[in-house]
Amino acid sequence: MRFKTLLLTAIFVLPVHADDDYIQPIADQTTKDECSACHLAFPASMLPKASWQKIMNNLDNHFGEDASLDAQTTQHITDYLVAEAGDTGFWSSKFLRGLDSQSPPIRITETKYWIREHRGISDAKWKSERVGSKANCAACHRGAERGYYEDD
Amino acid sequence: MKSLIWIGITTALLASTVKAESIDSILSHYAESAQTETSSFGGFDAGRGKALYFKEFTGGKKDTPSCTSCHTKNPAQSGETRAGKSIDPMALSVNAKRYQSLKKTEKWFRRNCKSVLGRECTAVEKGDFLTFMKNS
Numbered sequence: 001m002r003f004k005t006l007l008l009t010a011i012f013v014l015p016v017h018a019d020d021d022y023i024q025p026i027a028d029q030t031t032k033d034e035c036s037a038c039h040l041a042f043p044a045s046m047l048p049k050a051s052w053q054k055i056m057n058n059l060d061n062h063f064g065e066d067a068s069l070d071a072q073t074t075q076h077i078t079d080y081l082v083a084e085a086g087d088t089g090f091w092s093s094k095f096l097r098g099l100d101s102q103s104p105p106i107r108i109t110e111t112k113y114w115i116r117e118h119r120g121i122s123d124a125k126w127k128s129e130r131v132g133s134k135a136n137c138a139a140c141h142r143g144a145e146r147g148y149y150e151d152d
Numbered sequence: 153m154k155s156l157i158w159i160g161i162t163t164a165l166l167a168s169t170v171k172a173e174s175i176d177s178i179l180s181h182y183a184e185s186a187q188t189e190t191s192s193f194g195g196f197d198a199g200r201g202k203a204l205y206f207k208e209f210t211g212g213k214k215d216t217p218s219c220t221s222c223h224t225k226n227p228a229q230s231g232e233t234r235a236g237k238s239i240d241p242m243a244l245s246v247n248a249k250r251y252q253s254l255k256k257t258e259k260w261f262r263r264n265c266k267s268v269l270g271r272e273c274t275a276v277e278k279g280d281f282l283t284f285m286k287n288s
């Protein structure tokens with residue numbers, strides 16, 4: 001009886017974790033601290049390994065700013081992002097659909113999935129004072145820091 | 153027993169004075185470097201720091217020509233990164249949490265001087281800048 005209850009509970013509880021709007025946030029403290037000093041610590045599953053390697057190899061010219069770190073911290077963050085990247089698990093992340101694995105993007109906003117999810121958002125809204133940058137996820141996705149990307 | 157407690161307290165106090173960093177200890181560090189940098193070094197100047205803060209540079213990255221690009225024209229106000237994240241105020245008077253680690257201070261000078269000026273800042277520039285923040 002107890003087993004049956006457990007099983008039933010599991011069936012109802014599990015889909016919450018498989019929620020389409022939830023994306024596992026960065027769990028490593030150093031990675032979180034360093035990345036989120038300037039922007040939301042974008043989840044590792046949003047890009048493939050090769051993208052994170054490209055980004056981490058070029059921190060002194062990081063989207064128009066010098067974001068360089070000491071060698072040890074850089075290595076630590078690279079290792080974490082690569083281990084948690086979108087093409088690590090058995091199932092690839094939805095952000096990787098249709099990506100050219102030979103030349104992966106370094107911008108999440110260039111993935112086909114991101115573009116599709118954000119179609120129909122006007123230029124005026126992107127440029128509005130509240131948003132201002134496509135990297136400013138939390139302007140509309142209030143729960144982004146906790147991994148929830150439901151619409152505003 | 154009593155003396156043991158006193159030894160403990162004294163050791164703890166000594167340890168904390170040795171370890172704690174503040175804007176003043178960071179400024180003394182830069183003053184030492186400034187003396188080796190320029191033999192005519194005559195102390196830091198908040199006015200020069202202010203001028204540095206407001207100056208528009210052309211040698212750095214094009215999106216960040218000045219400190220004010222992200223930190224606003226008032227260092228006592230919150231700033232905003234280009235990615236829309238809030239930056240705590242720089243002025244010591246409104247943000248006592250800043251300037252407690254030389255390592256952290258150095259990290260941000262290195263990155264931001266390269267982004268804004270296109271080169272690392274000198275010890276004199278760093279000291280002037282911090283003196284301006286201390287008085288802001």
